[in-house]
Amino acid sequence: MKNPTDMVNAFIPGAVALSPQEDRMIARRRALMGPAYRLFYERPLQFDRGEGVWLYTPSGEAYLDAYNNVTSLGHCHPHVVGAITRQAARLATNTRYLHDSVLTYAEKLLATFPPELGHLMYTCTGSDANDLAVRIAQAHTGGTGIIVTETAYHGVTQAVAAFSPSLGANINLGAHVRTVPAPDSYRSPTGNVGAEFVMAVQGAIDDLRHHGVTPSILICDSLFSSDGVLSEQPGFLQGAVDAIHRAGGLYIADEVQPGFARTGQAMWGFQRHGVLPDIVTLGKPMGNGFPVAGVVVRPEVIEKFGRTARYFNTYGGNAVAAEAAMAVLEVIETEGLQENAKAVGAYLRAGVEDLATRHPAIGDVRGAGLFLGVEIVSDRAEKTADSQKASRIVNGLRDERVLISACGAQANILKIRPPLIFTGQNADFLIDALDRVLTAAG
């Protein structure tokens, strides 16, 4: 990346010539919304309409969305839109009045978790969820120390940005935060990522203590989405979870990315690893575009927080959010989306692996279900990250009307994360475009 505030796949003003109409709209946006916003792509995109896996520009050009995990049932899913429409016209309350929907949804959602995870608390965004989770964990453990991976992203509130190193070197991490290398099977020195990860987490625990900070949490997205989609081998998390528990801390599973059936193997990412979290945080796909998120927590972990504090979130747990979220769970079930993520995810992965036999730029293909990470390298033997080529591929796919992005500390890993309704035909469309773009990218 050019400088520490740059975002992977960010638009850089002036880098590429745009049309006068595009320039005008971007200038208008800068004037109205200020300097802190970023757009995707060398040539930003404007969309006007979405349906299923497709996004449409104002002039009607269709783009295949293989990136958005908010609308993971596809854009504007009619069952969810119907639920929002019905409930918005009926009542949007808050949790200081009784309402059946928030309870019915909580029952339905909690039934997808191990029985130890007994409570659901409603928030509005994944950031809110992680912020609340940390407050609960710090109340329970009496400690403040937080351990995250080196390129993790967990959210944007002040407390959560302090342990989201992927936001860039200019965002100060807290003095109570330690980062550890992500468990990377592709570049593992020993081949045993689980053992390496335990050692790193234990080192962070020791270092926190050495500085007088009591360890409180280890928080991971079990697919390590920002670190580079690190999926292999399932099970490697157990040792690290045991280590934080031995230190008196809690394990928080951030399911904003891997949750809601995306991995195809389970409803929740932590289940791929066979671990039992103390707190689980939920976000983006929970409402398929409607703002709703949550925290699932073991009752004994929330006990102290509930005794000393109270929690209210105006929109968290309003009836419209609960109905939208309910509709999402229903669609995952009735449309068999976990199975689809597994089957189409495997098909897509096989297709990309086949490309790897012909395109030496592909160093590794990994992932789970409909979430793939594809390493772009300039030298397979040396595994040399090639972020410039990755950027050419992401922007080349954009010109082929396929939306993906990149991730990882070197920004060289293609991040492919289509809606769970992706079909084999959609996968073929993506693979064919990627084939052409890889050829052109050299």
Added chain:
Amino acid sequence: MKNPTDMVNAFIPGAVALSPQEDRMIARRRALMGPAYRLFYERPLQFDRGEGVWLYTPSGEAYLDAYNNVTSLGHCHPHVVGAITRQAARLATNTRYLHDSVLTYAEKLLATFPPELGHLMYTCTGSDANDLAVRIAQAHTGGTGIIVTETAYHGVTQAVAAFSPSLGANINLGAHVRTVPAPDSYRSPTGNVGAEFVMAVQGAIDDLRHHGVTPSILICDSLFSSDGVLSEQPGFLQGAVDAIHRAGGLYIADEVQPGFARTGQAMWGFQRHGVLPDIVTLGKPMGNGFPVAGVVVRPEVIEKFGRTARYFNTYGGNAVAAEAAMAVLEVIETEGLQENAKAVGAYLRAGVEDLATRHPAIGDVRGAGLFLGVEIVSDRAEKTADSQKASRIVNGLRDERVLISACGAQANILKIRPPLIFTGQNADFLIDALDRVLTAAG
């Protein structure tokens, strides 16, 4: 309040006998959502439907909502529901693609502000907005010190809860936070609340510096809603704003409560005081129930943050939120709600002032537009706060099917905050009920 975690007007389990059906629902809620949630009222209420100023229980009993400032256009306003329905079926994007709605809304909203306040940033909740505002202010000033009033509420993220003393004594305020007495015209020792407030703020500035903390912000809700609806006399904020500016800090106007025409006198609460904030935060009424909030900021104040950080909020600034918010602005304009808040607010206030001539429990009536604070006292001469009587009145009104709450450090101030569509007839309904309840409360 019984203990520091108690909330004003909170349901206390076991205090009053409920029906078996109510007990079951509350137990189910406790089992599913855990111990940190609170319900309103000695006997909690369940609602199933809302329309205009009315909320309906499942059995169809109508309650007059004189408390909810989220749905400030009335429950389920058809213009807003229509906008949500249309846009949810068309596209819910994020701000990393271009979309016209977020720009058009920003233009329309910023036109209601003084021209110095040039940028709008989108968040999801008022808490997010205050959290972002603090990050921006701390980046700009290089300081961390925060000054708030003693019973202020600004939100629920970890960073914002640290300067929301109304959450209770068990929530630690940050070491960088100082509280000052709210500017209370009713109990003012000198009669000059402006001068008292300046002195308190200057004292807090000096104390922060004495402890090595650089002052960063003074943040106020200009109606001091949680401190007790402290509205008098308009203008008293100027000196305190000047003081924080002289100290190199910023003034943040939290408009979650007084904003969007509620005061009747202006679109924004800070305008009542003739001050110019550096940052303005927006929340609840912005989407009339749809989760949307924001930060309005002077360009020179966001410059450093924009250079060193970036901001992305998945749902903040999605097209559905922007369309819902746009519909809200349109309704405020087309239905003349600022004028209505002024006219009906004055009528309601006159009615309560008339009650005060017959009910000695009313020590003071104040407020602006459709936001009244009514002091309940046991002794008018001594101005002795009577929180028990206030609680009897709030619960008595509930039995009369009128919803209000209480506020203030002593929980003795009735907080009356009806939708902006309130009519004279609605005001009569409230006044008549309050008359009966005051008589019964003795």
